[in-house]
Amino acid sequence: MTAAVLEIDDALAQYDPVMGLEVHVELNTRSKMFCGCPTEFGAPPNTQTCPVCLGLPGALPVVNARAVESAIKIGLALNCEIAEWCRFARKNYFYPDMPKNFQTSQYDEPIAYNGWTEVVVDGETYRIEIERAHMEEDTGKSTHVGGATGRIHGASHSLVDYNRAGIPLIEIVTKTIEVPGDKAAAVAKAYVSMLRDLLLALGVSDVRMDQGSLRCDANVSLKPTGSATFGTRTETKNVNSFRSVERAVTYEITRQAAVLASGGKVVQETRHWHEDTGITTSGREKSDAEDYRYFPEPDLVPVAPSREWVEEIRSSLPEAPTLRRVRLQEEWGFTDLEMRDVVNGNALEPIVATVELGVTPTAAKKWWLGELARAANESGQELNALGVGPAEVAEVQKLVDAGSLNDKLARQVFDGLIKGEGTPAEIMAKRGLALVSDDSALIEAIDRAIAANPDVVEKVNSGKPAAAGALIGAVMKDMRGQADAAKVRELLNAKLGI
Amino acid sequence: MSDLTRKTAVELQELMTSGQASSVEITQAHLDRIAAVDDSVRAFLHVDSEGALAQAAAIDAKRAAGEKLGPLAGVPLALKDVLTQEGVPTTAGSKILEGWKPPYDATVVKRLKAAGIVILGKTNMDEFAMGSSTENSAYGTTHNPWDLNRIPGGSGGGSSAALAAYEAPLAIGTDTGGSIRQPGAFTGTVGVKPTYGGTSRYGLIALASSLDTPGPCARTTLDAALLHEAIAGYDPMDSTSINQPVPAVVEAARRGDVTGLRVGVVKELGGEGYQPGVEARFHEAVELLTKLGAEVVEVSCPHFQYALPAYYLILPSEASSNLAKFDAMRYGLRVGDDGINSAEKVMNLTREAGFGDEVKRRIMLGTHALSSGYYDAYYGQAQKVRTLIQRDFANAYEQVDVLVSPATPTTAFPIGDRADDPIAMYKNDLCTIPVNLAGNAAASFPCGLADEDNLPVGFHVMAPVMRDELLYTVGAALESALAEQWGGVLMAQAPELEVTR
Numbered sequence: 001m002t003a004a005v006l007e008i009d010d011a012l013a014q015y016d017p018v019m020g021l022e023v024h025v026e027l028n029t030r031s032k033m034f035c036g037c038p039t040e041f042g043a044p045p046n047t048q049t050c051p052v053c054l055g056l057p058g059a060l061p062v063v064n065a066r067a068v069e070s071a072i073k074i075g076l077a078l079n080c081e082i083a084e085w086c087r088f089a090r091k092n093y094f095y096p097d098m099p100k101n102f103q104t105s106q107y108d109e110p111i112a113y114n115g116w117t118e119v120v121v122d123g124e125t126y127r128i129e130i131e132r133a134h135m136e137e138d139t140g141k142s143t144h145v146g147g148a149t150g151r152i153h154g155a156s157h158s159l160v161d162y163n164r165a166g167i168p169l170i171e172i173v174t175k176t177i178e179v180p181g182d183k184a185a186a187v188a189k190a191y192v193s194m195l196r197d198l199l200l201a202l203g204v205s206d207v208r209m210d211q212g213s214l215r216c217d218a219n220v221s222l223k224p225t226g227s228a229t230f231g232t233r234t235e236t237k238n239v240n241s242f243r244s245v246e247r248a249v250t251y252e253i254t255r256q257a258a259v260l261a262s263g264g265k266v267v268q269e270t271r272h273w274h275e276d277t278g279i280t281t282s283g284r285e286k287s288d289a290e291d292y293r294y295f296p297e298p299d300l301v302p303v304a305p306s307r308e309w310v311e312e313i314r315s316s317l318p319e320a321p322t323l324r325r326v327r328l329q330e331e332w333g334f335t336d337l338e339m340r341d342v343v344n345g346n347a348l349e350p351i352v353a354t355v356e357l358g359v360t361p362t363a364a365k366k367w368w369l370g371e372l373a374r375a376a377n378e379s380g381q382e383l384n385a386l387g388v389g390p391a392e393v394a395e396v397q398k399l400v401d402a403g404s405l406n407d408k409l410a411r412q413v414f415d416g417l418i419k420g421e422g423t424p425a426e427i428m429a430k431r432g433l434a435l436v437s438d439d440s441a442l443i444e445a446i447d448r449a450i451a452a453n454p455d456v457v458e459k460v461n462s463g464k465p466a467a468a469g470a471l472i473g474a475v476m477k478d479m480r481g482q483a484d485a486a487k488v489r490e491l492l493n494a495k496l497g498i
Numbered sequence: 499m500s501d502l503t504r505k506t507a508v509e510l511q512e513l514m515t516s517g518q519a520s521s522v523e524i525t526q527a528h529l530d531r532i533a534a535v536d537d538s539v540r541a542f543l544h545v546d547s548e549g550a551l552a553q554a555a556a557i558d559a560k561r562a563a564g565e566k567l568g569p570l571a572g573v574p575l576a577l578k579d580v581l582t583q584e585g586v587p588t589t590a591g592s593k594i595l596e597g598w599k600p601p602y603d604a605t606v607v608k609r610l611k612a613a614g615i616v617i618l619g620k621t622n623m624d625e626f627a628m629g630s631s632t633e634n635s636a637y638g639t640t641h642n643p644w645d646l647n648r649i650p651g652g653s654g655g656g657s658s659a660a661l662a663a664y665e666a667p668l669a670i671g672t673d674t675g676g677s678i679r680q681p682g683a684f685t686g687t688v689g690v691k692p693t694y695g696g697t698s699r700y701g702l703i704a705l706a707s708s709l710d711t712p713g714p715c716a717r718t719t720l721d722a723a724l725l726h727e728a729i730a731g732y733d734p735m736d737s738t739s740i741n742q743p744v745p746a747v748v749e750a751a752r753r754g755d756v757t758g759l760r761v762g763v764v765k766e767l768g769g770e771g772y773q774p775g776v777e778a779r780f781h782e783a784v785e786l787l788t789k790l791g792a793e794v795v796e797v798s799c800p801h802f803q804y805a806l807p808a809y810y811l812i813l814p815s816e817a818s819s820n821l822a823k824f825d826a827m828r829y830g831l832r833v834g835d836d837g838i839n840s841a842e843k844v845m846n847l848t849r850e851a852g853f854g855d856e857v858k859r860r861i862m863l864g865t866h867a868l869s870s871g872y873y874d875a876y877y878g879q880a881q882k883v884r885t886l887i888q889r890d891f892a893n894a895y896e897q898v899d900v901l902v903s904p905a906t907p908t909t910a911f912p913i914g915d916r917a918d919d920p921i922a923m924y925k926n927d928l929c930t931i932p933v934n935l936a937g938n939a940a941a942s943f944p945c946g947l948a949d950e951d952n953l954p955v956g957f958h959v960m961a962p963v964m965r966d967e968l969l970y971t972v973g974a975a976l977e978s979a980l981a982e983q984w985g986g987v988l989m990a991q992a993p994e995l996e997v998t999r
Contacts, residue, residue, distance in 0.1 A: 057703040059700070294868075
């Protein structure tokens, strides 16, 4: 059942959207938040469990210090204050995939709070205020079997895998985001995308969105244009790709606008995002009756990171991705458009590494965004999965610089590299790709070209030296491209006396 | 050698080291005693004869091989059924855990095993340690060996009754508001609640996490100290565990010298509501301490009067959350799983059938106290009282080394007497609860029989955090002085139990 929606332009003409984004990040610690169980993704169900993460009677949690460190890193990178003293709290509710029927989380004492960050959309910078970043544990994973939809409704039974129970999570919550309506969805997408880059740069999460290690809940409400009063919000759960974040926010704007425009009221509820159809549907209603009975976790002692430790972590933080990008663009002399292509093409890190090996930024960009991106695209692979790394790119470029290859031949070398035919040198030998630098062979080819094109020679002799280009083309063709065009020109000009 | 069951742990160790008895013989003697008297005492929920004898044989073999063994190696022990023991049924006195065999050992159990202590079985208790009489056990009431018509105290009535019935020389209890000390007082045995964090809670099925403390029970002060030393110490598996050396409890129990010790009698713990016989024995014991060289003064702890109400907000709040895990999904009882009922329905039916009245009462109290809109008035306020009580203790310990009071306002009451009056039942723990709220150490030592009913009276000693050795100093001094008066230990005055099998 599809809800009525307005066109996005019509919606934004009448209403201003207000957003809040909650992002859950699975940390990449080797062990779980409160026990020593491993955290590898994809292990057989219930093989990475122990009395603690199964919530067996008598078992007790112990905080993973590495997870606290990661939380502090994230907090610092988001310009947050780091609590001098904070506690975990129990969030009480019953659900079969939650072993203790409470989640050990943080409530009114988050480890990091009051931060901010920035995202750039269409050249404009938008500041996003961060409310908090807190530590918690993930739940187990329920699989509902026997129904048509895979949801609990209509299922004959459910299976629970507790491997995920107790995986450390950081929940990052923004304050309300109010940006021009036509930018809202793009800002939401840019924010999540920025977080991904940041988390990768910090090394605290693998951020595999396909494995659910970064999950976004998008709160959206509308208020009449110019109004100061917030409307009723919905919370769209588990939006798990950048594009979906953008689509889900847009969808909720258009849906809520249709509800309001027809005189209806937006229901405060959680909504499910449907990747396939691009719509949200009603989940459970969130009423005031929902009471998690939070109280300080008595099984854990407070977390009190010393200021020395926090400063030590701060000084070890890598450069923020946004700032780094600005710096690199300046150093490389790329235009905004070029830089955007590099970032969107996931070519930033490969180019950085290639430039570090002595290749010019322009040449590095040429290979990564040209030949290699095309090959990746054709085979449906990630750029970093092609089997060609910065070292290979640098090696090929060195051969070009030395005059052993030209760009056209270099492309064939890359093709060979992708197909696993060996090193660039081996491929050149196997495919016979080396440029002919032997003058006598070139002079023979030039002689053949002159003999075959008397009309062109005529034109040159009659005072039109530019016509010689056609002869160069003929020589290159004769040499099957394996000649240095500059060398050919030099020899030809000598021959023709120009 | 039937009199093996009358020996202390220290005496049993002497018999083993001198080759006069083996651990298997000692263990078998206690298993025989259990078989003979436990139909009427009902201290045990599960007797692990096979496991105990195997453990005993292993110790005998080690001794024969000349291995160096600890001071309690080969001595049998009764374990409160609230601690997990791998492969041995563990119920916490509740139907909801009937048949559950834990896949892991509690830290205390690991340490018992490492010390070579032989675990005879699991003892009865009020369901999830909620109670002061064992009448709330889902498996029936334990009877007090001094008078089988009376309760043995609770929640750890099974452990203390096992000691008083000579079914075991050592026992483990857990103390959340008095569950070691009150049964100790009612059975004429020694019960020690160590400093919170001094003994590990890992594997202790939680009642109230911020109060629960495992501790030693025995018939003598020295036996209790040896057991204390065996189970105490830092445990990285318990975040609230204290990373400090174990106080020198054994040395204190051996010396028992109270010369110059400053003893404070808590003004607020006595008077109205206290049985005259209890007060008489308590004051005689205080005088005895004075004679032995202690300096006795009266100390006021004005906020103790709020301890009981604060306790009955904090405990149910934590318990309501701790007990949420019992939901039929992963272990224990499952009711109503007919293939049609939803998981939520099965949870409800299981909890309805599996929990007893007192457990339900406290879950409801705690759920309410933590509810949005009530939290500040109940849980929040109770935490403030807790701070005030901690301050009372801190102030008192500036004036004295230890505090003393009767362990309980009365002696053991008849079975059924207070079963329908929760408040009267709760008041039994007036003297013991403040210590749990402050996290301090405390113990109950036998100090005689009340004139009215000839039942044991407990002398309550309280000491600052990680000064547990002071308890044993007082306990040992009192024990030897009283033994001189009585011409033997108090337990010798207990009536002989009829052997039923």
